[in-house]
Amino acid sequence: MTLPDFRSEAxxxxxxxxxWRRDLHQHPELCFQETRTAGLAARTLAKLGYEVRTGVGQTGVVALLHGGRPGPTVMLxxxxxxxxxxxxxxxxxxSQTPGVMHACGHDGHVAIGLAAATMLARHAAELPGNVLFLFQPAEEKGGGARAMIADGALADPTPAVAFGLHLWNSLPAGRVAAQAGPLMAAADILKIVVRGRGGxxxxxxxxTDAIAVTGQVLSALQTIVSRNVDPxxxxxxTIGTVHGGSAFNVIAETVELQGTVRTFSPAVRETVLTRxxxxxxxxxxxxxxxxxLDVQGIAPAVVNDPAASEIARAAAIQVVxxxxxxxxxxxxVSEDFSEYGRRVPACFMLLGSGNAGLGLNAPHHNPRFDFDESVLPIGAALLATAAAKFLHDNALATSCSETSRSP
Ligand SMILES: [Zn+2]
Ligand SMILES: [Zn+2]
Structure with missing residues (x-):
């Protein structure tokens, strides 16, 4: 059986x-408030024949498509x-909502997911297995993936593999990275309060001047990466904020600092936090x-599984x-897609969406962020192809091993 030509369909x-993308872009919603977005996803998926659950991890949507033949479940x-x-x-x-903006491309991710869902639903009868879609809230502040998992998103059925992607403006439009190994760092938030004695x-x-102490703390911390981490x-x-003091003639009692630690290996993370x-x-x-000191882990590192990455790479070659x-x-940067990767073999892809010629190359999280919409069909084709390829390869391997076992 050959895979459908999802690129043409997309x-x-x-x-x-x-x-879809422009509608979502005009109506952006913050972490755990994505009710309008989730509503659009849920309605569309239900119409396509998916079994839909809403309110998973507060505002998340889980949708299951049963394939026409038995097989494992692939998650997107x-x-x-x-x-x-x-x-x-x-x-x-x-954006029509003051102060809120899709500045990371997640509006594109939702549109891509819905288009991939549309194409896979059309081919449901041929699929040797099921497709499980997760439309996840709260990636930016972290917590959305964990909330969905805690609400049973991976429990019934448990997927055998997971794929996802991020539009990426620093890659030229249409380029794809689908690689095994580390892709995005683990992120921790640090909150430090230095306490002295005011006067x-x-x-x-x-x-005890908390500001003078903080000065020494700040320079000491700079030696951790330069002197303690293996080159x-x-x-x-990074220490991103320092707040202390209230008046020119008052010695501060406390200073509050906030920062972040980014690492790929758990051992290096431990070294940094210990030092x-x-x-x-x-x-x-x-x-x-x-x-x-308060350390809050936002997300572990995204480290792509070799076998899942092989499928994603083959899908990418087919599509682009x-x-x-x-x-x-x-x-x-970090991505809580890693929470799925911790539990099931997974590959997270980057899809280039920058186009300097069209002025669509502002960095993510910039107030002028926008991306080249011509890559949306590529994204949908990537997800649909990776999912169908996993199911087909698995069906082929299963039938081969059954043939070789028969006398
Ligand atoms: Zn972001
Ligand atoms: Zn993002």
Whole structure:
């Protein structure tokens, strides 16, 4: 059995894809508030014949398509949430919600997911297995994948493999990365409070100046990546906010810092967090201060499974041709698709969506972010092809092993 030509089928859905994407772009919704988006997904999927569950992980949607022949279940995921950014755009489809914007391309992901769902539903009778769609809330702040999993999204049926993709503006439109191994980093949020003893700005000897302590803490932390992490490994430790003090003549009692740690390997993450504690212990104690540290893991690293990546890569070659499929260095951003990858073999792909010639190359999370909509059919074809290829390859392997066992 040959795989359907999902690229041509998706090209025929281009108008619908753009209509969905622009509608969603005009009506962006923040983390765990994606009710309108989820409603559109649920209605569309139900009409296509999917078994639909809503309210999974608060605002998530799970939809199951039964294939015409028995087989495993393949999972496809699209994230739905927007960002608290005021859009700067003259496009007719610009956000109609002040201060909220699809600045990461998740509007495109939802449209792509719905188009892939449309095509797979048309071929349901031929599919040797099932397709499970997850339309996920709250990717940006993290927590959406975990919430859906906690609500049983992977429980019945449990998928044998998972695929997802992210539109990526720093890749030229139509390029695809579908590679085994690390793709996106693990992310942790740090909250540190340095606690001294406040007092009069003219009497420092009666105080413990939390701002002076923080100065030493900040320079000590810079040595973790440069002096403690193996140079062959990768890590980032960024302190993004420092807040302390209230007046020119008052010595601050506390200073609050927020930051993030990005790593690929659990061992490197452990090294960074251990050194962080050791330095905070030493510097604050040495200066007569104290501290509290709160570490909140947002997402583990996206590390693509070799076998799942092989299928994704073959699907990508079929959809865009081998020349457009390339390895790219891992990214330090994070993605909670990794929560699925922790539980089932998975591959997360990047689909180039930047087009400098059309001015569609602003970075993600930028108020002028927009992407080249001509890649939407490619995205839909990638997901549908990867899903169908997994099911067909599996059916072929099963029938071969049954043939070889028969006398
Ligand atoms: Zn984002
Ligand atoms: Zn994103």
């Amino acid at each position: 090209d025929n859905l281009a108008t619908q894809l753009i209509a 995921r699209a994230d739905m949430d927007a960002l608290p950014i005021q859009e700067l755009s003259d496009a007719p489809y610009a 009069h700005g003219a009497h420092p000897h009666e105080t 062959q490994e990768t890590a980032v430790l 962080l504690r050791v330095l905070l212990d030493g510097v604050t104690a040495g200066m007569g201060a104290s501290y509290t 041709g081998g020349a457009a499929v390339a390895w790219r260095p891992p990214l330090m």
